[in-house]
Amino acid sequence: MDRRSFLRLTGGGVIAAATATTLPGCSSTLPPEAIAAWQGPGNEPDVRRWILAHAILAPHSHNLQSWLVDLGVPDEITLFIDRSRLLPETDPFSRQMMMSQGTFLELLDQAARQKGLRADITLFPEGVFAPTTVDARPTARVRLVADASVQADPLFAHVFTRRTNREAYEARLPPAEALQAIAASTAGAAWRTGFVTTEQADAMAQHRRIAKEAWRIELTTPRTVLESFKVLRVGPKEIAQHRDGISLNDPMVRAITALGLFDRTVAPAPDDQATTGQINEFNAHIDGTPAFYWLVTEGNDRVTQVNAGRAWVRAQLAATAQGLSMQPISQALQEYPEVAVPYREIHEQVGAPAPRFTVQMWARLGFAPTIQPSPRRGLDAHIVKA
Structure with a gap:
């Protein structure tokens, strides 16, 4: 999910055997x-x-x-x-x-x-x-x-206790009072925020479609997926050494890496199982998300960007206070050429056409399991x- 579970390989028996023999007792708990x-x-x-x-x-x-x-x-x-x-x-x-x-x-x-x-x-x-x-x-x-x-x-x-939670979210809707509290956390400033939920079937379908397409583009564009590969930290030794980037501590991934089956210098092909499996997992999480949050500014100068960041963490803290989780789905908001169509579409979907407006943040929102901090x-x- 979202750049973190890049590996979906066949030959599960081989990998399972490797896990059992080369990583006995290993845990996914972070160092x-x-x-x-x-x-x-x-x-x-x-x-x-x-x-x-x-x-x-x-x-x-x-x-x-x-x-x-x-x-x-x-x-x-x-x-x-x-x-x-x-x-x-x-x-x-x-x-x-x-x-x-x-x-x-x-x-x-x-x-x-x-x-x-x-x-x-x-x-x-x-x-x-x-x-x-x-x-x-x-x-x-x-x-x-x-x-x-x-x-x-x-x-x-x-x-x-704030977390960026990338797990599957529960189907139940966030209560109206929780959405109101999140919106109130940034009220009165030079931006507007909004939500779409599964109660708005047509709008939700469009949000899901745009999110999936933007993720597919990022994952199948070699230079963008390799940018994420460069900051992957696989296993406790790398995680403890760097303490940043994208942590992968799953025993299966560690076994694959130990066997030399995960080359982080080469982007997988678009039809590679590592790619298609990742796309399918992302799509399932998007389809199961009960609500999305968005934050829009008029203009996009540097001061506006910094202040939008302040608003975003306030919204995330407010969601935490309500027992909810949030995860940015930033792929459609990025400005590299290949993602231009989803970029335009999400701006239009929330009634904020570019370039006058900028969708600074778009995120999943819902109830999710407890996770470790980054x-x-x-x-x-x-x-x-x-």
């Missing part, structure tokens, strides 16, 4: 060190480090965690984008990366409020990035100011100057 950041900062005395220990739990495209922070000035945090952690094939203009800068800033702001601090955030203090590239200038400069009037954000209570690299990996 403890890979998810240690989710235990929180404890009694960290440095308030900036305490705040940032929460910010690094923000969702990020492909879990690349492209956040760098400079703490060289007292009471300030300067945020940069790590240009070694971009997705030039599927995110050629770094729109999704800018949203991921926004998710970080939102959790930073919420954590600061817990300490009675106002986070004065100045976006692009040395100038805004060009529309199609990012550079070495900072994304944001944050000044922390003690302020007795600051109020804690109730969404902060769900930072440690790996995190730890705070020190993000600090460039203390």
